[in-house]
Amino acid sequence: xxxxxxxxxxxxxxxxxxxxxxxxxxxxxxxxxxxxxxxxxxxxxxxxxxxxxxxxxxxxxxxxxxxxxxxxxxxxxxxxxxxxxxxxxxxxxxxxxxxxxxxxxxxxxxxxxxxxxxxxxxxxxxxxxxxxxxxxxxxxxxxxxxxxxxxxxxxxxxxxxxxxxxxxxxxxxxxxxxxxxxxxxxxxxxxxxxxxxxxxxxxxxxxxxxxxxxxxxxxxxxxxxxxxxxxxxxxxxxxxxxxxxxxxxxxxxxxxxxxxx
Numbered sequence: 510x511x512x513x514x515x516x517x518x519x520x521x522x523x524x525x526x527x528x529x530x531x532x533x534x535x536x537x538x539x540x541x542x543x544x545x546x547x548x549x550x551x552x553x554x555x556x557x558x559x560x561x562x563x564x565x566x567x568x569x570x571x572x573x574x575x576x577x578x579x580x581x582x583x584x585x586x587x588x589x590x591x592x593x594x595x596x597x598x599x600x601x602x603x604x605x606x607x608x609x610x611x612x613x614x615x616x617x618x619x620x621x622x623x624x625x626x627x628x629x630x631x632x633x634x635x636x637x638x639x640x641x642x643x644x645x646x647x648x649x650x651x652x653x654x655x656x657x658x659x660x661x662x663x664x665x666x667x668x669x670x671x672x673x674x675x676x677x678x679x680x681x682x683x684x685x686x687x688x689x690x691x692x693x694x695x696x697x698x699x700x701x702x703x704x705x706x707x708x709x710x711x712x713x714x715x716x717x718x719x720x721x722x723x724x725x726x727x728x729x730x731x732x733x734x735x736x737x738x739x740x741x742x743x744x745x746x747x748x749x750x751x752x753x754x755x756x757x758x759x760x761x762x763x764x765x766x767x768x769x770x
Contacts (some may be wrong), residue, residue, distance in 0.1 A: 510539075510542040510543050510545070510546040510548045511542070511545075511546050512630045513531035513546065513548055514546035514547060514548060514587060514754065516542075516546035516753055516757060517760065518548075518744065518753060518756055518760070519546075519547050519548050519549060520548065520549045520550075520744045520745070521543070521548055521549075521550055521551075521746075522550075522551045522552065522553050522591065522746045523539070523550060523551070523552045523553070523581075523582070523585065523587065524553055525552055525553060525554060525555060525578050525581060525630050526553050526554075526555055526556050527555060527556070527766075528555050528557075528653075529554075529555065529574065529577040529578050531581050531582050531585075532702060533584045534723050535731070536581050536582075536584035536585040537545075537584050537585065538652075539585045540584065540585035540586035540587075541643075543585065543586060544586065549588075549744060550582070550585055550586055550587040550588070551582070551587050551588065551589040551590070551591060551630070551700055551744065551746065552578055552579075552581060552582035552585070552587045552589075552590050552591070552627075553559045553578075553590075553591045553592070554574060554575050554578035554579075554590050554591065554592035554594055554717045555574045555578065555591060555592075557570075557571070557574065557575050558574055558575055558592050558593060558594065558595060559571050559594075559596060560572065560575075560594050560608065560609050560612035560613065561593050561594070561595045561596070561597075561598070561608035561609050561612065562595060562596075562598070562666035563598055563599065563600070563603045564738070568608075568612065570605065571595070571612070572612055572615060572616050572619075575590070575592055575629070576616055576619055576620065576623075578590050578592070579616075579620055579625050579627040579629070579652075580620075580623065580625055580627075582593075582627045582744075583625040583626065583627050584656070587627060588626075588698075589626060589627065589630045589657070589660040589682070589700050589744075590626060590627050590628070590629060590630055591630045591632050591702075592629070592630065592631060592632065592701065593606065593631075593634060593636075593639065593641065594609055594613075594631045594632075594633055594639075594640045594641055595609070595640050596638055596639055597638060597639075597640060597642060602645075605640050605679070606640075606645055606648070606649075609631075609640055609645075609649065610650055610652060610653070611650060613629060613631070613649060613653055613656055613678065614653060616629065616654070617629060617653055617655040620655070620667055621655075621724055625706050628655050628656070628657050629655055629656045629657075630657060630658060630659040631649060631654075631656065631659065632658070632659040632661050632702065633646060633658060633659070633660055633661045633664050633665050633668075634661075634663070634664055634668070634708060634715075635661070635663065635664035635665075635667050635668055635714065635715025636668070636714050636715055637668065637669065637713075637714060639663075639671075642668070643658070643665065643686070643754065645662075646658035647687065647690045647691065647707075649765055650690075650691055650695070651690060651691065657691070657695060657699070657700075658687075659700045659701075659702060660683065660684075660687070660699060660700070660701050660702070661701075661702035661703075661748070662674060662680065662683075662701065662702070662703050662727055662732055663703060663704045663705060663706035663715075663718065663727065663748065664701065664702070664706065664715055665683070666706060666726055666727045667706050667708040667709075667713050667714060667715050667716075668713065668714070668715075669713050670712065670713050672713070673726065673727070674726065674731055675726075675731075676731060677730070677732075677734035677735050678735075678739075679731065680727075680731045680732045680734070681735035681738055683735075683736075683737065684696070684699075684735055684736070684739045687699065688739065696739070696741055697742060698741075698742055698743065698744060699741070699744070700743075700744045700746065701732070701743055701744065701745045701746065702744070702745075702746050702748050703729060703732060703745055703747060703748060703749075703759065704718040704719065704721075704747065704748040704749040704755070705718070705719045705720070705721060705723045705725045705727065705728075705749065706718055706719070706720075706725060707723075707725045709727070717747065718748055718749055718750060719750070719759050720749045720751045720754075721749060721755045721759070729759050729762055730762055730766070732745075733743040733759070733763040733766045734766050734767075736763060737763070737766045737767050737770050738770075745759060747759060763764070
């Protein structure tokens with residue numbers, strides 16, 4: 510945490526993407542270090558989560574993994590747990606949404622009973638087989654107060670042929686829609702993920718994340734300009750392979766846009 514602060518970075522996503530392997534004491538130690546260095550924490554839950562799985566055992570285990578990640582986040586003082594909610598499989602999108610809604614309601618109720626205040630952040634996804642369009646996540650957030658999406662702009666950029674971010678206005682439309690649908694207060698401190706993403710051979714669908722400056726999009730300048738225009742504090746997590754190096758580049762781009770405006 511001191512290293513991040515020395516670089517001028519004041520947010521971090523704790524990675525529990527393989528499994529939640531941290532206990533209460535160690536999580537509290539991380540949280541104390543984060544507080545001392547003014548680093549805001551989020552946590553990423555395991556990838557092995559599928560809340561709408563046709564296998565009830567998998568769905569149940571997924572809910573438990575999400576609860577464990579939220580609890581670990583609670584112990585370290587994280588306010589938001591990012592997760593990939595799952596796949597459509599053979600279900601219709603409508604049936605999948607109903608199952609996702611039911612599962613997240615159950616998780617939210619369990620966390621409330623445990624006194625865990627970490628909000629649930631289903632992430633916008635980059636493949637059409639995955640649950641997690643902006644429409645779906647906004648509707649979940651409208652239905653469950655504890656849910657607020659993690660907006661991954663790289664994923665949204667490659668999800669479909671018509672989803673490209675080619676200008677700042679495209680990013681602004683996303684942020685403005687969240688504000689319009691969820692309200693002003695829930696638009697503050699949104700968690701955003703960003704990296705440049707290579708699409709599959711079809712031209713859409715996520716294949717691989719790349720560092721800033723690759724030939725792939727989107728350009729962070731577009732998102733930075735949109736963030737300046739909406740004027741809210743937001744947490745931007747860099748998902749490029751270069752992590753803090755690209756995070757610092759992104760911070761520099763944002764600050765330049767801010768000073769110009």
